[in-house]
Amino acid sequence: MSLLSVQQLDAGYGDLQILTDVDMEVGQGEYITIVGPNGAGKSTVMKSVFGLTTYMGGEIIFDDRDIAGEQPEDIISYGLSFVPQSNNVFEPLTVTENLKMGAYTLDQFPEDRLQAVYNRFPILETRSEQKAGTLSGGQQQMLAMGRALMLDPDLLLLDEPSAGLAPDLVDEMFNRIDEINDAGTAVLLVEQNAKEALRRCDRGYVLVQGQNRHEDSGEALLNDQQVREDFLGG
Numbered sequence: 001m002s003l004l005s006v007q008q009l010d011a012g013y014g015d016l017q018i019l020t021d022v023d024m025e026v027g028q029g030e031y032i033t034i035v036g037p038n039g040a041g042k043s044t045v046m047k048s049v050f051g052l053t054t055y056m057g058g059e060i061i062f063d064d065r066d067i068a069g070e071q072p073e074d075i076i077s078y079g080l081s082f083v084p085q086s087n088n089v090f091e092p093l094t095v096t097e098n099l100k101m102g103a104y105t106l107d108q109f110p111e112d113r114l115q116a117v118y119n120r121f122p123i124l125e126t127r128s129e130q131k132a133g134t135l136s137g138g139q140q141q142m143l144a145m146g147r148a149l150m151l152d153p154d155l156l157l158l159d160e161p162s163a164g165l166a167p168d169l170v171d172e173m174f175n176r177i178d179e180i181n182d183a184g185t186a187v188l189l190v191e192q193n194a195k196e197a198l199r200r201c202d203r204g205y206v207l208v209q210g211q212n213r214h215e216d217s218g219e220a221l222l223n224d225q226q227v228r229e230d231f232l233g234g
């Protein structure tokens with residue numbers, strides 16, 4: 001069954017339309033990657049699902065609920081979390097304070113979730129009292145993901161989590177995403193590191209100029225000669 005179903009979505013910024021008739025499905029527990037050239041609208045799809053763009057038409061159904069045009073603070077309470085590409089931690093706050101912010105919508109603080117996040121990212125526990133702004137780029141990215149996991153979402157939207165990371169950390173980031181997905185959370189990922197993302201995901205979408213271009217299993221897209229030449233550097 002579909003967890004997220006985007007149908008014929010039109011969206012943009014103010015009067016500027018970026019997405020036209022975009023279709024996208026994410027099943028329960030599925031791992032989906034969106035690839036495409038710079039400026040294709042990949043981030044805009046995620047931001048639109050999370051209520052951060054101007055909605056212009058079409059359907060966004062999450063968990064049987066029509067969320068098109070809703071506000072992020074409502075959408076997050078339905079089980080959908082978003083980790084933006086940058087400015088995704090509160091730098092003056094400690095690691096623990098950042099994680100607590102992730103659960104601010106709950107009446108009761110989920111201590112067990114905090115420990116679950118620390119178990120998933122042990123480095124965060126060793127840095128729990130350190131200010132987020134003093135963490136390395138990779139650690140900040142883990143913190144942003146950890147904060148998104150505080151509400152135990154059904155779907156995690158990740159916008160270029162490996163951006164700016166050293167190659168060995170990129171691998172670790174992909175492994176962490178695999179673990180999160182293996183634990184049952186569906187993942188919708190935008191990644192510059194497109195080949196690796198397609199290798200790891202279940203299915204992928206190729207977006208060009210705000211429109212769907214290809215859709216297939218990650219493996220099929222990786223092996224498609226046209227897709228390789230046009231979007232994956234051969």
Ligand SMILES: Nc1ncnc2c1ncn2[C@@H]1O[C@H](COP(=O)(O)OP(=O)(O)OP(=O)(O)O)[C@@H](O)[C@H]1O
Pocket residue numbers: 013016018036037038039040041042043044045
């Ligand atoms: N806040 C904004 N206001 C106006 N236009 C925007 C805004 N954010 C993005 N755009 C425009 O929307 C288009 C799609 O951008 P988007 O960031 O979604 O692309 P992308 O596929 O994620 O690209 P990249 O890989 O470069 O991040 C681009 O033309 C971009 O300039």
